[in-house]
Amino acid sequence: xxxxxxxxxxxxxxxxxxxxxxxxxxxxxxxxxxxxxxxxxxxxxxxxxxxxxxxxxxxxxxxxxxxxxxxxxxxxxxxxxxxxxxxxxxxxxxxxxxxxxxxxxxxxxxxxxxxxxxxxxxxxxxxxxxxxxxxxxxxxxxxxxxxxxxxxxxxxxxxxxxxxxxxxxxxxxxxxxxxxxxxxxxxxxxxxxxxxxxxxxxxxxxxxxxxxxxxxxxxxxxxxxxxxxxxxxxxxxxxxxxxxxxxxxxxxxxxxxxxxxxxxxxxxxxxxxxxxxxxxxxxxxxxxxxxxxxxxxxxxxxxxxxxxxxxxxxxxxxxxxxxxxxxxxxxxxxxxxxxxxxxxxxxxxxxxxxxxxxxxxxxxxxxxxxxxxxxxxxxxxxxxxxxxxxxxxxxxxxxxxxxxxxxxxxxxxxxxxxxxxxxxxxxxxxxxxxxxxxxxxxxxxxxxxxxxxxxxxxxxxxxxxxxxxxxxxxxxxxxxxxxxxxxxxxxxxxxxxxxxxxxxxxxxxxxxxxxxxxxxxxxxxxxxxxxxxxxxxxxxxxxxxxxxxxxxxxxxxxxxxxxxxxxxxxxxxxxxxxxxxxxxxxxxxxxxxxxxxxxxxxxxxxxxxxxxxxx
Numbered sequence: 260x261x262x263x264x265x266x267x268x269x270x271x272x273x274x275x276x277x278x279x280x281x282x283x284x285x286x287x288x289x290x291x292x293x294x295x296x297x298x299x300x301x302x303x304x305x306x307x308x309x310x311x312x313x314x315x316x317x318x319x320x321x322x323x324x325x326x327x328x329x330x331x332x333x334x335x336x337x338x339x340x341x342x343x344x345x346x347x348x349x350x351x352x353x354x355x356x357x358x359x360x361x362x363x364x365x366x367x368x369x370x371x372x373x374x375x376x377x378x379x380x381x382x383x384x385x386x387x388x389x390x391x392x393x394x395x396x397x398x399x400x401x402x403x404x405x406x407x408x409x410x411x412x413x414x415x416x417x418x419x420x421x422x423x424x425x426x427x428x429x430x431x432x433x434x435x436x437x438x439x440x441x442x443x444x445x446x447x448x449x450x451x452x453x454x455x456x457x458x459x460x461x462x463x464x465x466x467x468x469x470x471x472x473x474x475x476x477x478x479x480x481x482x483x484x485x486x487x488x489x490x491x492x493x494x495x496x497x498x499x500x501x502x503x504x505x506x507x508x509x510x511x512x513x514x515x516x517x518x519x520x521x522x523x524x525x526x527x528x529x530x531x532x533x534x535x536x537x538x539x540x541x542x543x544x545x546x547x548x549x550x551x552x553x554x555x556x557x558x559x560x561x562x563x564x565x566x567x568x569x570x571x572x573x574x575x576x577x578x579x580x581x582x583x584x585x586x587x588x589x590x591x592x593x594x595x596x597x598x599x600x601x602x603x604x605x606x607x608x609x610x611x612x613x614x615x616x617x618x619x620x621x622x623x624x625x626x627x628x629x630x631x632x633x634x635x636x637x638x639x640x641x642x643x644x645x646x647x648x649x650x651x652x653x654x655x656x657x658x659x660x661x662x663x664x665x666x667x668x669x670x671x672x673x674x675x676x677x678x679x680x681x682x683x684x685x686x687x688x689x690x691x692x693x694x695x696x697x698x699x700x701x702x703x704x705x706x707x708x709x710x711x712x713x714x715x716x717x718x719x720x721x722x723x724x725x726x727x728x729x730x731x732x733x734x735x736x737x738x739x740x741x742x743x744x745x746x747x748x749x750x751x752x753x754x755x756x757x758x759x760x761x762x763x764x765x766x767x768x769x770x771x772x773x774x775x776x777x778x779x780x781x782x783x784x785x786x787x788x789x790x791x792x793x794x795x796x797x798x799x800x801x802x803x804x805x806x807x808x809x810x811x812x813x814x815x816x817x818x819x820x821x822x823x824x825x826x827x828x829x830x831x832x833x834x835x836x837x838x839x840x841x842x843x844x845x846x847x848x849x850x851x852x853x854x855x856x857x858x859x860x861x862x863x864x865x866x867x868x869x870x871x872x873x874x
Contacts, residue, residue: 279309279322287329303330304361316366316373323362330354392468392489398445400425400437403484412468412491414460428458440472444485450474455492467496519592519613521548522599528553528569531608540592540615542585558583574598574609579616591620656691663687715750718758718794718859719786725762726784729770736770738780745787748794749861753839758859761832761843765798765855768828772802778851789858793841796857799848813845 283306303326310322334351386393392409396402405420413420413428425441426434433456443449452472457465469490477483513520519537521530530548538544541556548556557565558581565580574596582590593614601607667684670677722744733740766782773780783799805813814833829843836843841859848854 276313279306279313282306282309283322283326283329287333303358307358307361307365311365311369314369316370319366319369320362323358323365326358326362327355330358392487392491394420394487394489396425396485396487398441398483398485400441409489412460412466412489413458414462414464419461430457430459444472444474447474455496465493466491467493519611519615521611521613523553523609523611525607525609528609536615537613540584540590540613541582542588547585556582556584558589589617590615591617660688660691663691713752713754715752716755718748718751718796719744721755721759722762722784722786722796725759725766729763729766732767732770733782736774736780738770738773738782741781741783743783743785745785748786748788751794751859751861753859754835757835758839758857761835761857762796762798764828764832765857769798769800769802769853769855772853773800776802783848788861791858793858793860795859797854798857799852799854801848801852804847804851805845805853807847810845814843 283303286302286306306326307319307323310319314322331351334354386404386406389406389408392412393404393406394402394409395404401424402421405417410417410420420428426437429437436454440449440452451474453470455467455469457467460466469492471488473486473488475484475486513534516534516536519534519540521533521537523529524531529550529552530545533543533545533548538548541548543551543556553569554562554565561580565578568576568578576595578594578596580592580594582592584590593616594611596609596611599608599610663684667681667688670680670684722742726740726742730740762784766784769782773782778801781801783797785797785799787795787797789795814829833843836857836859839859841857843855843857845853845855
């Protein structure tokens with residue numbers, strides 16, 4: 260079909276130059292043979308019009324020049340008929356001028372037509388190749404043109420859009436608004452409209468288009484029409500919807516989170532927003548919190564530390580602090596602050612996650628009390644096992660007191676009392692009584708129910724007191740003691756009674772471990788400074804040693820190798836060591852036996868206090 264249409268056009272295009280040349284020849288012959296040469300010259304206008312159909316502007320000028328030449332030749336060629344009424348030069352000039360003017364007009368018209376065609380071609384190319392959808396509509400809404408981009412956007416071919424009313428493409432819910440806009444375009448009350456709509460593609464999927472309609476007014480040759488430009492904004496609309504959904508999820512998550520979440524102004528540290536959990540935690544509503552700062556609801560004893568963190572800009576660090584509720588109650592919380600940087604639409608702010616640990620704090624305190632009671636029970640049981648040794652340790656000074664008191668009485672009963680001997684006897688009584696009192700005082704300190712406290716003391720001093728208390732037990736079991744204690748150890752900050760309990764546990768375990776050993780029973784208690792910033796206490800024995808396969812079980816609760824043991828001593832000892840920031844470990848003692856090592860951290864203040872006390 261296309262070949263049959265193009266063939267006549269090709270024939271016509273080929274025939275036009277020949278026809279033009281033939282016409283020019285005929286006009287020249289007629290002009291040359293007739294006396295009305297000026298009249299014949301006017302017919303060269305037809306030649307120029309025919310040439311304009313297939314020549315460019317340059318070709319038209321050349322054809323015009325040829326026509327002028329033929330006209331002049333017809334006037335002045337010798338031997339031909341004379342021109343009527345004479346004056347051939349003037350008439351030839353008029354004919355040439357007419358042809359020249361016609362050539363100029365045809366050339367300008369041809370150039371204008373070429374420019375118009377080029378402009379139309381550019382606009383057509385823009386229309387066809389634009390990535391934006393484009394369409395033209397009559398004012399009744401019927402589409403007259405739709406570019407490929409719009410066809411792709413809607414998933415339709417050209418015939419399914421062109422000659423169809425725009426209302427057919429709209430959702431039913433959009434048709435009323437579109438019909439109203441068409442009516443306003445007809446009346447001229449609306450000249451431009453921008454709207455975003457959702458369309459259903461031919462395959463059933465949705466597409467969002469941003470549409471700009473512009474009313475193009477009528478001209479002398481064409482009626483008014485609507486120009487529409489379509490931009491596919493499906494990705495943006497979907498992203499905005501996803502963003503809104505994400506914001507809603509986050510808002511729901513924050514609002515229903517089981518922990519407190521609050522936002523703070525960077526400058527004032529005032530609350531900007533707070534979720535339901537934080538409102539319940541503090542007893543304040545969100546509106547009330549917006550009138551308060553972080554310090555306003557912080558417990559008065561924790562405000563200084565909180566202010567210091569604010570001044571230093573500390574964030575991302577877990578802080579344990581107390582809040583004062585609206586009703587005056589105290590709330591313990593763990594708070595982690597984080598910074599949220601500014602965006603194009605929102606300023607930077609400070610966020611905080613607040614976890615209510617009030618119940619956990621109460622549980623921890625109850626657990627600490629229970630552990631303290633258990634440790635005290637362990638000390639009482641240890642002293643129960645050492646009853647004979649303790650009795651011996653106390654009986655010795657008491658017996659000495661009685662002996663010295665009897666001696667003093669005898670000296671007083673003499674005819675001439677020896678006051679010097681009496682004074683010496685009384686001095687020995689004071690010495691032995693003091694010794695007995697010290698033993699009883701150490702025992703009372705071990706069994707007394709007191710809250711844990713930390714004091715600065717020398718570890719060697721605590722070791723010597725424990726050795727004094729267990730000395731009789733060692734002698735009763737035939738154990739020889741070696742105590743290489745290091746000099747000039749720094750002070751440590753610890754609960755003295757708890758650490759002495761650990762030492763007694765280790766010493767009693769070592770004595771019992773060597774009870775059946777045939778080797779010499781030697782107990783070593785050593786102290787020193789470790790490679791790290793700590794001091795250590797080591798208790799070694801020459802017993803059967805430890806089973807390497809069961810070292811991991813050694814410090815577990817209720818694990819014991821004693822027939823009548825309950826397996827709590829070493830577990831309690833390790834928990835005491837770890838509570839002081841130290842460690843309790845076990846290993847082999849060379850060449851025989853077991854070695855337990857207790858390490859305790861050294862504080863800078865401890866070292867300075869020791870130097871001051873020695874200066």
